[in-house]
Amino acid sequence: MGKVKLFEPVALRDVTLRNRLIVSPMCQYSAQGGHVNDHHLINLGRFAMGGFGLIMVEATAVVPGGRITHGDLGLWSDDHIPGLRRIAEALKMYGAVAGIQIAHAGPKAASQRPWQGNGALDDSDFQRGEQPWPVVSASNKPYADGWLKPTALTSATMAEVKQAFVDAARRADAAGFDVIEVHCAHGYLLNSFLSPVTNDRKDEYGGDLEGRMRFPLEVIQAVRAIWPQDKPLFVRVSAVDGLREGMSIEDTIVFARRLKALSVDIVDCSSGGIAPRYEYPSSYGYQVPYAQKVRSEVGIGTAAVGLIVNGRQAEAIVESGQADLVAIGREALADPNFALHAEAELGTVDPKAPFASWPTQVAWWLQGRAVQIQTFSGRS
Template sequence: MSALFTPLQLREITIKNRLTISPMCQYAATDGFANSYHTVQYGRFALGGFGLVMVEATAVSAEGRITHGDLGLWSDAHIPGLSAIASFLKQYGATPAIQLGHAGPKASMQRPYYGDGPLNASDFERGDLPWPVVSASAQPVDEGWLVPEALDAHGLARIRQAFVDAAKRTHAAGFDVIELHCAHGYLLNSFLSPLTNQRTDAYGGTLENRMRLPLEIAQALRDFWPQEKPMFVRISAVDSSKQGVSVEDSVQFAKALAGMGVDVVDCSTGGIGRTYDYESGYGYQVQYAKRIKAETAIKTMAVGMIVAPQQAEAIVAGGEADLVAIGRQALQNPNFAHEAEQALGAVDASAPFNSWPRQVGWWLNGRQRKIAQIGEWQPAAETV
């Protein structure tokens, strides 16, 4: 048996295997609305065999977008486009999930392919105008970026309500898993990190205080989100700088999340700090998923340079994480999950394509029979 292709039961939702599509912003929306691009983008991963497909960071308010191209759920009008995606994912066997976030100090920036920095004159000519941004403190991301407004009590209440309202729309759209984005230098990470949180009130200073807003929002989402459906939280287990959030901090945060009923911690890193002070390489973030899983009563998801079926299998089989998120590798090969299933011997060798959509598997099994009859193709021998 393959550990990677063993179903995972979370509350009343069964995920058919442990392979997840990592939330990857596509910057293809207009005014937050999902379109046919998004349906195709996420639908192909369901056809490709992934157990859970996570829709990209979706803004809970217009000001919470990273760019003008972000998806949004600040209006009921956004529900139908996302509902079509959730419905398609379910139809083809994937569990539909969505990440809810607020960009905070990293809002009002360029789409990456236009420069990946603060909006400038060239963006204004395209109609991409800036908007005011908010954060834990009035500290810009870097030189030349917008100076955010430090959220006051009214602003904090507005943010909490925006997350709850977006969660209600998420449920109406038919998603089975919700993920709260607390990573990568965005709003909730800006509260968690001592590098960006310079507050002197109950939301700043000690780790307990810095965790306060993310935990309040996590609790509000868990209180609303149906008890039969699981909730994930994505964290930066460490900031890019070693002076920021530490793995010990993240263990404490994960313990608090577990205590309020969060089901999975999605373990990424980085986002705050000019350089990445830790080693990186294949599977470089798995260590954090492993440690948090070992030291808390919560399941974890590993992510980051996981590129091969055997690598993903070893992570789950070794108890380092419960789920494995695939990102860029899935963009390159949307059929990664199906091919991993074959590579790990988790399918019937006589009909290896039966787990594929039947519209495709029928053709591929026929091709397999033809190859069995005539042999694998080889290049012609060179002649002199």
């Protein structure tokens, strides 16, 4: 049995992940009134049984108006706690750490589910009883042509949003989650403040990068102040906005230095989402260099995400120091046993302890099957 960095346990504050593979928060658009149901339990539970170290619950709205769609999860009420507690307990039962992303969709709120058009709510949605609601942003710029025009937040409504993030974080802790991630990417509310594409404010929350960072940093500081000190805090960023005139990687490095000063533990490096088009190259592992640059220049932990498709690729990322964690999204949906398959692929299963855990048993079986298949396919 060989040891590889990908499957070494990693400690973040007082929380230990069994490996460095995490499941990215991926919206399911299947909630009602913000509440989880059996779909969420089954979808997320299979990743825990599949051996991932950390599983992030999808973007969970801090207020009803912060939902992307009518099907988004919510944490704006104590009524949401019991269902989410059931999720957290199930993930822990199978050895994973339970995490949750808290979010406000901002100018991209009140939209259709992807399979209904993925645009702003329209007449066909109204006929199904799904009405739009007022949307807010840093400025009054709509996300794209045909989308709802947002109202720019005032100092009073900004204070309400910040308190909503704080209250949602308290509820996440009460529900038993050990990792929380503040969504600051993909054109949603906090990203709309950061980006010069969407922020044309003339007050202290606009203008140069210092002004544009102010509100997101205030929110993150408030969340860190009430989130238990023994539990890690992640922040997801769009390392580049996707448009050349938007946030650059250099801007993100400045932002990450401020996050480090606020005791953020991991910067989760995604990109894009500020507009429908993406002007940067994209290929396998295309966002990994962003995680590497933030990690090396800021000295903060990072998670790499984006077209990471197998165990050897993931191992190369952490072994070379490009990132501390590897987040798997679409590939996890296609293969919920991604972590077990990677463990078998990299030969890290201990044959002397095949019954140590459910994932170990499965990985050991998969490794044996791989050997059998290779041997069989090699026969003439």
